[in-house]
Amino acid sequence: MISARSKPRLRITVAAAVLIAVVAACREAPVEPCPAARLAVDRVPLAASSSPFDPAFAAAGAEFHVPPAVLQGIGWVETRWQMVEGAEEFSGRPPAFGVMALRGVALERGAALAGVTVAAARRDPVANIRAAAALLDAYAAEAAIDRSRSEHWSVVVARYSGIELPEGRAAYGREVDRALALGGARTAPAGTRAPAPGACPPPPGSGGAPDYAPAVWRASPNFNQRPADSTGAMHIVIIHTCESNYTSCWSWLVNLASQASAHYVVNEDGSEASQLVLERDRAWHIAALYDCTLNRRHDCWLNGVQSNHFTVGVEHAGFASQDSFPASQMEASAALVCDVTRDRGIPRDWQHIVAHGQLQPADRTDPGPHWPWIAYVHRVQALCGEVVVDDSAAFNDPALAAAAAPGAWTASDSTPDYYGGGYRWAPTQPDATDGAAFSFRLSAAGSRTLDVRWTSGTNRSSRAAYATITAAGDTLAVARQDQTTGGGRWHTLGTWTFPAGWNRVVLLQRDVSGAVVVADALRVRE
Amino acid sequence: MPWRAPYLCLALLVLGACQRDAPRQRVRISSSGASAGAPLLVPPGSQDTGFVGTTSAVHRPRPGLPPRILRAVDARASPGYDRITFEFTGDSLPGYHVQYTSGPVRRCGSGDPVAAAGAGRLLVRLEPAQAHDERGNATLAERDRTLGLPAVKELKLVCDLEGQVEWVLGVATSGPYRVSELSGPARLVLDVRHGQ
Numbered sequence: 001m002i003s004a005r006s007k008p009r010l011r012i013t014v015a016a017a018v019l020i021a022v023v024a025a026c027r028e029a030p031v032e033p034c035p036a037a038r039l040a041v042d043r044v045p046l047a048a049s050s051s052p053f054d055p056a057f058a059a060a061g062a063e064f065h066v067p068p069a070v071l072q073g074i075g076w077v078e079t080r081w082q083m084v085e086g087a088e089e090f091s092g093r094p095p096a097f098g099v100m101a102l103r104g105v106a107l108e109r110g111a112a113l114a115g116v117t118v119a120a121a122r123r124d125p126v127a128n129i130r131a132a133a134a135l136l137d138a139y140a141a142e143a144a145i146d147r148s149r150s151e152h153w154s155v156v157v158a159r160y161s162g163i164e165l166p167e168g169r170a171a172y173g174r175e176v177d178r179a180l181a182l183g184g185a186r187t188a189p190a191g192t193r194a195p196a197p198g199a200c201p202p203p204p205g206s207g208g209a210p211d212y213a214p215a216v217w218r219a220s221p222n223f224n225q226r227p228a229d230s231t232g233a234m235h236i237v238i239i240h241t242c243e244s245n246y247t248s249c250w251s252w253l254v255n256l257a258s259q260a261s262a263h264y265v266v267n268e269d270g271s272e273a274s275q276l277v278l279e280r281d282r283a284w285h286i287a288a289l290y291d292c293t294l295n296r297r298h299d300c301w302l303n304g305v306q307s308n309h310f311t312v313g314v315e316h317a318g319f320a321s322q323d324s325f326p327a328s329q330m331e332a333s334a335a336l337v338c339d340v341t342r343d344r345g346i347p348r349d350w351q352h353i354v355a356h357g358q359l360q361p362a363d364r365t366d367p368g369p370h371w372p373w374i375a376y377v378h379r380v381q382a383l384c385g386e387v388v389v390d391d392s393a394a395f396n397d398p399a400l401a402a403a404a405a406p407g408a409w410t411a412s413d414s415t416p417d418y419y420g421g422g423y424r425w426a427p428t429q430p431d432a433t434d435g436a437a438f439s440f441r442l443s444a445a446g447s448r449t450l451d452v453r454w455t456s457g458t459n460r461s462s463r464a465a466y467a468t469i470t471a472a473g474d475t476l477a478v479a480r481q482d483q484t485t486g487g488g489r490w491h492t493l494g495t496w497t498f499p500a501g502w503n504r505v506v507l508l509q510r511d512v513s514g515a516v517v518v519a520d521a522l523r524v525r526e
Numbered sequence: 527m528p529w530r531a532p533y534l535c536l537a538l539l540v541l542g543a544c545q546r547d548a549p550r551q552r553v554r555i556s557s558s559g560a561s562a563g564a565p566l567l568v569p570p571g572s573q574d575t576g577f578v579g580t581t582s583a584v585h586r587p588r589p590g591l592p593p594r595i596l597r598a599v600d601a602r603a604s605p606g607y608d609r610i611t612f613e614f615t616g617d618s619l620p621g622y623h624v625q626y627t628s629g630p631v632r633r634c635g636s637g638d639p640v641a642a643a644g645a646g647r648l649l650v651r652l653e654p655a656q657a658h659d660e661r662g663n664a665t666l667a668e669r670d671r672t673l674g675l676p677a678v679k680e681l682k683l684v685c686d687l688e689g690q691v692e693w694v695l696g697v698a699t700s701g702p703y704r705v706s707e708l709s710g711p712a713r714l715v716l717d718v719r720h721g722q
Contacts, residue, residue: 258664321590
């Protein structure tokens with residue numbers, strides 16, 4: 001566990017680099033995949049194991065007695081091995097230059113030590129790397145480290161990073177040790193230790209988060225207790241975008257000064273997630289009081305309740321304005337949200353997995369118009385072993401789910417607590433032949449439990465008939481349900497073994513006149 | 527308390543006593559008028575003690591930019607008005623929305639209501655913007671400040687999350703204000719008139 005009180009600067013970027021390097025390294029090795037590679041299913045390595053600047057790293061390292069792996073690691077952490085030129089002024093610090101992101105007086109000192117001009121140290125890659133190496137050489141000399149011991153370099157690189165606080169440096173140093181081990185594995189510089197062949201070092205601060213083991217636990221001080229009454233029961237997952245990168249996002253949210261937090265943060269490519277606040281505690285991620293008119297009139301009893309009370313907040317590295325979200329990030333997020341909803345009994349639909357901007361439209365838009373809401377919730381459902389068939393095609397995955405309601409069935413959304421965007425209803429008739437059919441496709445035969453939903457009212461049928469029919473045309477059962485009550489919840493029809501193909505449940509319209517049957521949704525779960 | 531260490535360090539930074547390579551983070555919240563040695567943010571000639579101003583919302587959106595870093599806030603009294611200056615890194619300003627509010631002001635993370643001294647509350651929302659760097663360090667040490675100026679009594683940062691920075695100014699009365707933009711460095715200047 002990393003202390004929330006530390007002040008990370010390069011720590012997590014190192015962490016990300018290490019993680020990526022671990023993944024990349026292990027993809028090259030004909031051995032078991034790393035345990036780190038467990039969040040996203042379609043992750044791709046972001047970095048090659050060698051950089052275009054390797055010759056310069058090697059030469060400068062030899063010249064200034066600095067392990068090239070150290071230079072490589074810093075270069076990756078700072079700039080992803082790209083030449084930057086007075087790039088973004090994000091931190092109020094002097095602008096960074098070159099592969100090594102040298103800044104201000106450090107750049108000037110490094111240039112002087114390397115015997116190059118400041119201008120060259122800014123814009124020429126070799127001069128930039130030499131200046132950085134010379135600076136590290138000086139730091140190493142001043143710290144009187146044993147240069148042959150890779151772990152001793154952490155104190156030098158920590159100084160290079162500019163972290164002020166001792167505890168921040170210490171935490172950073174631990175990550176640097178791992179980076180050095182990996183760097184050693186790649187380049188095997190003389191005097192540095194390589195890890196054991198085939199070893200997969202654990203990712204930094206790896207796993208073991210209290211409520212979601214694949215996540216990294218980075219405790220935030222910014223939380224308090226949920227109310228003990230019903231308003232404190234976890235009920236909704238709120239999807240956010242950080243409006244920043246992953247590092248900036250979580251490191252700010254663990255800073256007491258932010259007075260903000262989220263339960264989780266998912267990184268850009270889904271290769272890492274952080275848990276910052278226990279799910280049972282109240283994280284600070286949404287200002288708004290709940291207003292059910294913003295959420296299809298769902299759970300209006302919560303109107304006026306502060307939304308942090310009953311929500312789980314999931315931040316995502318990125319921006320509400322971005323055109324798309326990486327598939328691997330969506331996959332990791334969906335896996336996380338599946339876990340949260342399963343553990344907390346939160347329904348997996350669009351009224352319980354909602355946008356920050358939806359509940360706080362006055363001043364928020366995140367995660368923005370391009371969050372893939374339909375596919376995302378479908379993926380959360382699938383990872384939790386369920387498929388839902390809605391009465392509306394707009395909410396169905398056409399490869400797995402289809403609904404057919406004949407013309408006698410009227411679309412409506414006037415009674416709240418429906419699944420998807422509404423429901424269909426029809427008056428019962430003794431001679432009706434058409435029912436509302438909810439079909440689901442199985443790729444292989446198997447056992448499934450079926451649940452149905454309706455919206456309740458006094459005019460509903462107390463004996464709505466659901467026929468379960470297999471792909472082979474066999475009617476397995478006709479189950480009756482009382483739709484006058486129990487609206488907005490799943491009600492189990494039964495568990496059966498189904499063949500592969502399109503099986504279905506048909507809500508029958510045929511019955512004695514005088515009531516209404518409501519076709520909202522069918523849930524199929526393993 | 528260990529968590530106070532960042533603030534201590536930031537304070538030390540201001541005094542130039544921190545590590546040499548550390549970022550120069552300026553904290554220029556001043557409660558005095560013309561304190562000796564304090565840099566004047568605008569030439570005295572540009573000051574206009576008789577401006578009309580407005581009490582209506584001033585809205586200037588600038589979507590699609592990367593977040594601007596708020597690195598200093600300066601507050602001081604001038605003849606006829608109080609001037610709050612928000613200074614950003616780089617050459618461009620974020621969008622902004624300035625408005626008097628009669629409703630409750632809440633912290634954007636916790637949702638906790640925030641009180642402010644004075645009879646009026648003037649909200650200043652900066653977006654996209656942040657008052658921290660990308661490594662999670664605050665770029666402003668003082669985020670809540672009692673000023674006691676003639677017009678502006680209090681200045682509180684109520685939001686620094688998801689690309690949005692919001693301040694509430696507790697003002698003596700909900701009087702006229704004006705907003706102007708300055709460059710080199712990029713600054714947003716808010717003048718709140720003294721009296722009615």
